[in-house]
Amino acid sequence: MSSPIRLSRNAWLMLLICIFGWGFSWTVIKYALAEIPPLSFRGVSAFAAGMLTLLLVRASGASVAVARAHWPKLGMLAFFNVLSWNVLSTYGVLYLPSGRAALLAYTMPLWCVPLSVWLLNERLDPRRCVALLLGGAGVAVLMGQDVLELMQAPLGAILMVSAALCWACGMVLMKRWALPLETMPLTGWQLLLGSLPMLPAAVWVDGIPPQLPGAGALAALAFSALVTFMLCYWAWNRLVLMVPVAVSSLSSLLTPLVGVTSGALFLGEQPGWAEALAVLLILGAVAVINLGGRRAPAA
Structure with a gap:
């Protein structure tokens, strides 16, 4: 029996790009939504990122x-990984502090691991069970603190957990189908296809802005296009295709820790004991899933 796979140095580099890029993006979103409506913000930045990625590939x-046969699957990946995830999570962050929203969004491994066992025949060995329990406990601690408040106004939590489920479906399907595309065009087409429905919806829901957003909001839009979408989606797609779903999804739990920290530093949000305990449990989950085993190929 082969030893379990853990993150290689190359995989850690891809993960670190996602951790810091996506971690800070929650604070950027919260800041930008004060001036730019949600659908407009996500639609424009995802469309710009997709177009720029494909232009770089052509250049x-x-x-x-x-190939014509791959378009339906590519469209399905764009639906789950870009359209559903971004629309649901962007509206969810309107109702929650950015750090709390980030942690709820990363309930993704709780859905991803069982889906990978079902659709990819990945083994749910003791190491992965312990890591999943630690990560789930971190989420449970976080939810437990405000469970009564969430029951009274659950919309934000429902949106974020739904976004996490869509992301998990997209991640497992991308691994299952393994489309014969290089990572850059795969990323560019997902972003472009996922953003196209958002643009007319943004005009209908948000309307035409009466004036240009301020410099800070435009900088947030540029950060979203270049970092959140273009760079991080490329790194994440590479990571997903390099290692088992359980390893990449559980390791990604480090991302909301950056979201909690950046929300405290830049938005004045005050993490409490629940966030601190969740941090410890999540760090434990990531440590367990990456202890021992052989490193993933450095492709």
Whole structure:
């Protein structure tokens, strides 16, 4: 029996890009939504990121062509990984502090691991069970503190958990289908296809803005396009295809820790004992899933 796979140095680099890029993005979203409506913010930044990614691929001389047989699966990945995830999570962060929203969004491994066992035949060994229990306990501690408040106004929590479920579905399907595309065009097409429905919806829901947003909001929009979407989605897609779903999804639990910290530093949010305990449990989950085993290929 082969030893379990853990993150290689290359995989850790991809993970760190996602941790800090996506971790700070929750604070950026919360800041930008004061001036830019949710659908407009996500739609414009995802569309710009998709177009720029594909243009870079073409400028490098590589092909962005996709075989006709792969378009339905590519569209389904765009639906789960870009459209559903971004719409649900962006509206969810309107009703929650950015750090709390980030932690709820990363209930994703709680859905991802059982889905990977079902659809990918990944083993649920003792190491993964312990890591899943620790990560789940971190989420439970967080939810337990405000469970009565969430029952009275549950919309934000429902949106974030629904976003996490969609992301988990997209991640497992991407691993299952393994489309024969390089990571850059795969990322670019997902972003472009996922953003296209958001643009007309933004015009209908948000309307035409009466004036240009301020410099800070435009900087947040640029950060979202270049870092949150273009860079982090590329790194995440590479990571997902390099290691088992349980390893990548549980390791991604480090991301909301950056969200909690940045929310405290830049938005004045005050983490309490629940956040501190959740941090310890999540760190434990990531440590357990990456202890021992052989490193993933550095592809």
